[in-house]
Amino acid sequence: MSKNRFSVFTKPWKTQSLEELGALIRDMGYDAVEYPLRDGFQVEPAEGVKGIIRLVKTLEKSGVTVASLAAGIDVQTTDGKGEVAGINEQVFAGCGEAGIPIIRICQSFNRAMGFHENMNALHRRYDAILPFCKKFNVTLGVQMHYGSADIASSYDSYILLKDYDPKYIAAVWDAGHSGLAGEPPRYALDCLWDHLCMVNFKAAHWFRKNEAAQEEEAQWGVNWVPGGRGMGSWKEAVDYLKKRNYSGTICLPAEYSDEPNVEKYAREDIRYIKGLFGG
Secondary structure, X not given: XXXXXXXXXXXXXXXXXXXXXXXXXXXXXXXEEEEEEOOOOOOOHHHHHHHHHHHHHHHHOOOXXXXXXXXXXXXXXXXXXXXXXXXXXXXHHXXXXXXXXXXXXXXXOOOOOOHHHHHHHHHHHHHXXXXXXXXXOOEEEEEOOOOOOEOOOHHHHHHHHOOOOOOOEEEEEEHHHHHHOOOOHHHHHHHHHHHEEEEEOOOEEEEEOOOOOOOOOOOEEEEEOOHHHOOOOHHHHHHHHHHOOOOOEEEEOOOOOOHHHHHHHHHHHHHHHHHHHOO
């Protein structure tokens, strides 16, 4: 039996009440969620600490824990000074009080700057966030994301995060985005192992959008698919995680290009991933 907690990102289910959401999550086979703390969802950022506590207590009634929040952390740096404005301390305070261990973000580059300039700017941002992580005992989890202006690979993530204490600022490895970057899962996970706070199992593959126009430069799109159909092997990743006795949260982001069948695929994928872990 797997010792891991299996979480699902609840972004596709924004119209249900929290009570309905908890019941659905349990029925699908998950025991935890990543919750999108965003406007228009069951609990919004403006509700602050009380809203986050309400979220956790309501889902607990269905036997569902909140493993992470997907939340926007608004940090504006003053060039050269590392000063910040607009950070939402209430998000960190709510997570600390409610026992939510991770706030997950994705990280973009400033297209006007080069690679090293971007890394230095991001380090100034994280240096400013770090005191909030320490004060409320919450980890900022930074996930890679495909794209020409993003932290798009495990190796980018390692360079960005290697000098931080992973108790406070750490990496979220994502099988889908890592696969799009062409990374072998076992090397990607090995690269980030000492900095890992959570693992996402998502799946995707590239496709050519202008296949009929052979004379044009290729344009590529991404198709988000169920677990066994992506470019990053879930089996190879799970084999590595089992070998290293990974005991952290496994999150399935429930992102599929075939949106009408999201719930169907989310049910299939939790059975698939639990089978790979031997649960």
